[in-house]
Amino acid sequence: xxxxxxxxxxxxxxxxxxxxxxxxxxxxxxxxxxxxxxxxxxxxxxxxxxxxxxxxxxxxxxxxxxxxxxxxxxxxxxxxxxxxxxxxxxxxxxxxxxxxxxxxxxxxxxxxxxxxxxxxxxxxxxxxxxxxxxxxxxxxxxxxxxxxxxxxxxxxxxxxxxxxxxxxxxxxxxxxxxxxxxxxxxxxxxxxxxxxxxxxxxxxxxxxxxxxxxxxxxxxxxxxxxxxxxxxxxxxxxxxxxxxxxxxxxxxxxxxxxxxxxxxxxxxxxxxxxxxxxxxxxxxxxxxxxxxxxxxxxxxxxxxxxxxxxxxxxxxxxxxxxxxxxxxxxxxxxxxxxxxxxxxxxxxxxxxxxxxxxxxxxxxxxxxxxxxxxxxxxxxxxxxxxxxxxxxxxxxxxxxxxxxxxxxxxxxxxxx
Amino acid sequence: xxxxxxxxxxxxxxxxxxxxxxxxxxxxxxxxxxxxxxxxxxxxxxxxxxxxxxxxxxxxxxxxxxxxxxxxxxxxxxxxxxxxxxxxxxxxxxxxxxxxxxxxxxxxxxxxxxxxxxxxxxxxxxxxxxxxxxxxxxxxxxxxxxxxxxxxxxxxxxxxxxxxxxxxxxxxxxxxxxxxxxxxxxxxxxxxxxxxxxxxxxxxxxxxxxxxxxxxxxxxxxxxxxxxxxxxxxxxxxxxxxxxxxxxxxxxxxxxxxxxxxxxxxxxxxxxxxxxxxxxxxxxxxxxxxxxxxxxxxxxxxxxxxxxxxxxxxxxxxxxxxxxxxxxxxxxxxxxxxxxxxxxxxxxxxxxxxxxxxxxxxxxxxxxxxxxxxxxxxxxxxxxxxxxxxxxxxxxxxx
Numbered sequence: 004x005x006x007x008x009x010x011x012x013x014x015x016x017x018x019x020x021x022x023x024x025x026x027x028x029x030x031x032x033x034x035x036x037x038x039x040x041x042x043x044x045x046x047x048x049x050x051x052x053x054x055x056x057x058x059x060x061x062x063x064x065x066x067x068x069x070x071x072x073x074x075x076x077x078x079x080x081x082x083x084x085x086x087x088x089x090x091x092x093x094x095x096x097x098x099x100x101x102x103x104x105x106x107x108x109x110x111x112x113x114x115x116x117x118x119x120x121x122x123x124x125x126x127x128x129x130x131x132x133x134x135x136x137x138x139x140x141x142x143x144x145x146x147x148x149x150x151x152x153x154x155x156x157x158x159x160x161x162x163x164x165x166x167x168x169x170x171x172x173x174x175x176x177x178x179x180x181x182x183x184x185x186x187x188x189x190x191x192x193x194x195x196x197x198x199x200x201x202x203x204x205x206x207x208x209x210x211x212x213x214x215x216x217x218x219x220x221x222x223x224x225x226x227x228x229x230x231x232x233x234x235x236x237x238x239x240x241x242x243x244x245x246x247x248x249x250x251x252x253x254x255x256x257x258x259x260x261x262x263x264x265x266x267x268x269x270x271x272x273x274x275x276x277x278x279x280x281x282x283x284x285x286x287x288x289x290x291x292x293x294x295x296x297x298x299x300x301x302x303x304x305x306x307x308x309x310x311x312x313x314x315x316x317x318x319x320x321x322x323x324x325x326x327x328x329x330x331x332x333x334x335x336x337x338x339x340x341x342x343x344x345x346x347x348x349x350x351x352x353x354x355x356x357x358x359x360x361x362x363x364x365x366x367x368x369x370x371x372x373x374x375x376x377x378x379x380x381x382x383x384x385x386x387x388x389x390x391x392x393x394x395x396x397x398x399x400x401x402x403x404x405x406x407x408x409x410x411x412x413x414x415x416x417x418x419x
Numbered sequence: 420x421x422x423x424x425x426x427x428x429x430x431x432x433x434x435x436x437x438x439x440x441x442x443x444x445x446x447x448x449x450x451x452x453x454x455x456x457x458x459x460x461x462x463x464x465x466x467x468x469x470x471x472x473x474x475x476x477x478x479x480x481x482x483x484x485x486x487x488x489x490x491x492x493x494x495x496x497x498x499x500x501x502x503x504x505x506x507x508x509x510x511x512x513x514x515x516x517x518x519x520x521x522x523x524x525x526x527x528x529x530x531x532x533x534x535x536x537x538x539x540x541x542x543x544x545x546x547x548x549x550x551x552x553x554x555x556x557x558x559x560x561x562x563x564x565x566x567x568x569x570x571x572x573x574x575x576x577x578x579x580x581x582x583x584x585x586x587x588x589x590x591x592x593x594x595x596x597x598x599x600x601x602x603x604x605x606x607x608x609x610x611x612x613x614x615x616x617x618x619x620x621x622x623x624x625x626x627x628x629x630x631x632x633x634x635x636x637x638x639x640x641x642x643x644x645x646x647x648x649x650x651x652x653x654x655x656x657x658x659x660x661x662x663x664x665x666x667x668x669x670x671x672x673x674x675x676x677x678x679x680x681x682x683x684x685x686x687x688x689x690x691x692x693x694x695x696x697x698x699x700x701x702x703x704x705x706x707x708x709x710x711x712x713x714x715x716x717x718x719x720x721x722x723x724x725x726x727x728x729x730x731x732x733x734x735x736x737x738x739x740x741x742x743x744x745x746x747x748x749x750x751x752x753x754x755x756x757x758x759x760x761x762x763x764x765x766x767x768x769x770x771x772x773x774x775x776x777x778x779x780x781x782x783x784x785x786x787x788x789x790x791x792x793x794x795x796x797x798x799x800x801x802x803x804x805x806x807x808x809x810x811x812x813x814x815x816x817x818x
Binding site: 056341348362 | 443446447670674
């Protein structure tokens with residue numbers, strides 16, 4: 004029993020399963036995921052905007068908020084159509100600044116084709132999907148050890164990456180996966196305008212032994228953007244928010260970016276099973292981005308931007324039976340040059356200005372307890388230095404992750 | 420609690436201590452540097468100056484003397500001040516001004532405060548973007564005649580200036596690279612450049628509203644604050660055309676590279692043909708372009724000092740700020756009698772933001788109070804912009 008449990012826990016929660024191919028044996032599966040977390044404090048105050056100094060942000064990178072919040076909910080349906088074809092649909096909602104932003108959206112709707120056996124090695128997929136180039140980017144909060152998405156992914160990819168596109172890849176054959184993806188550009192940091200869009204290539208290798216298993220990979224992603232807005236707060240008709248008496252609210256500066264983002268990264272993960280009860284793991288990713296383009300706004304101000312930004316995290320963890328203890332240390336460095344008559348103003352209003360030469364950091368200490376097979380509890384202590392003012396917060400959360408149909412049958416092929 | 424956090428994360432913190440440091444280099448390419456003292460707050464971006472006429476204090480001072488000199492008109496009866504008086508924020512208080520020959524100008528005199536920042540300089544001409552270009556029109560224009568200088572009398576006018584001893588020094592200081600700036604063939608160009616420098620150097624950013632936005636919360640009355648909120652509301656929509664530090668959408672400065680045409684709007688004041696027509700010759704941008712879609716389009720005015728610049732609109736046909744607000748509240752002006760009869764509310768060129776709204780008398784008073792808070796008393800009392808041919812006034816116009 005304990006051996007079986009250990010084997011199951013070896014996969015969850017630290018192993019992600021953001022992408023899967025339904026099997027021919029159990030052609031239809033329905034999965035649900037939900038994370039609700041209480042946080043002791045908010046990263047920013049009401050009527051403020053979360054803008055990490057030295058960066059442009061966007062997408063769905065909402066700040067942590069005090070109190071109880073449903074971080075995420077996902078409901079997935081996958082169906083194997085025949086030996087070669089399958090389809091996946093997933094809807095999800097994520098915590099946001101308001102109900103409008105936290106509404107349910109279609110995250111996955113794609114059709115896949117495998118050739119030439121049930122699982123490959125060639126897989127082609129088309130539709131709305133999560134990207135596969137960075138395993139962490141496709142992870143949900145139910146799948147991560149920490150409740151909050153990595154800071155670097157928040158900054159460079161706007162947290163969630165769901166886009167319309169196509170993917171062709173060589174799928175886990177001899178431990179090797181490699182492929183290419185092309186995107187319409189709906190996902191930050193691209194835009195889906197005529198000259199927008201994105202593409203990426205990736206490769207990774209995994210190996211599993213009796214006690215040791217590891218995976219490593221590298222990727223390159225290139226995005227083009229035209230008048231890209233920070234859609235968290237801007238991108239449309241702007242007005243000064245209405246604040247209660249005594250509060251001060253300012254309108255969000257709707258600064259746009261037109262240009263290219265070339266981003267590459269390497270990731271690695273090592274698991275070592277010390278005993279039936281104890282497993283050690285080390286997870287990490289390093290990402291570098293080059294931003295080359297123009298900052299501009301609706302009143303004709305503009306300035307050239309040349310930015311180099313690097314970030315990543317390292318996450319050692321120890322699993323003992325149903326308990327996992329981990330630490331995630333994250334960093335981000337930014338080296339930007341903004342040139343043009345309006346450079347001081349655009350840099351400040353876009354968030355690229357970094358007058359204190361602040362180095363964003365975040366440290367998370369995690370305890371994850373797989374209380375029941377499908378329910379886990381999570382507690383964290385977070386020291387958040389993403390802003391110049393440090394925020395220390397605690398979290399307590401519950402994670403529900405379950406295959407609703409067909410019960411406990413193990414039917415799909417999971418991988419990172 | 421901080422200690423506990425530190426203890427938990429210290430090892431990881433040490434691990435990351437070797438990461439490179441962050442920085443953002445910013446280069447505004449000299450956009451915030453000027454040798455001229457603009458006498459304005461540093462949050463205001465510097466205006467654009469033409470390369471052929473960089474502003475200097477000497478040119479500004481020469482321009483000031485010329486601005487107030489009636490000898491610059493054909494018959495010695497008018498100066499620039501005749502239509503641009505300091506106590507009225509450099510307007511004249513009449514619906515339409517009269518030139519030296521008695522011709523009445525078809526349009527209302529505009530305030531020239533902060534003229535350096537507007538994208539186009541007159542009510543309806545989208546091509547007039549340099550003050551140097553514009554100054555030629557009141558000096559030499561014939562339709563209408565304003566100051567009446569022409570080829571026949573320009574030497575006479577110039578000789579009157581040359582006889583004044585003040586100008587000997589002023590011209591020499593303003594144009595030190597020229598051997599004889601008052602007498603040679605560049606004399607009229609120098610006059611225009613100096614006048615343009617004076618106009619360009621008139622800056623007005625010292626209203627109570629500016630104090631309020633700088634953090635002095637008691638600089639605005641309660642009524643003015645309510646009016647400001649109405650002004651910036653979706654209900655009134657005023658801020659769309661009267662925005663930013665100049666309170667007009669027609670703005671340019673060193674930081675901006677406008678990528679859209681300069682703004683001109685039809686506010687539904689007239690509709691004499693039941694379609695879009697405005698009374699001739701005041702057809703706005705249409706007067707230059709001839710396009711029917713440009714009929715009745717006029718430049719949005721800066722609202723700075725607006726309480727001092729009545730009457731309003733391009734032809735001075737609206738007497739008070741209250742009437743202006745009521746016209747907007749009605750979604751345009753419906754004229755039911757006289758030669759301009761027509762329902763401006765139905766003008767097909769009317770801007771989409773000119774929609775009717777309900778407004779109470781108290782709200783009108785509040786909006787007027789806000790507009791009055793845009794008056795810069797320091798500007799209208801500033802000796803720097805005053806008539807140098809007269810002794811300094813003791814009168815302070817601040818209420």
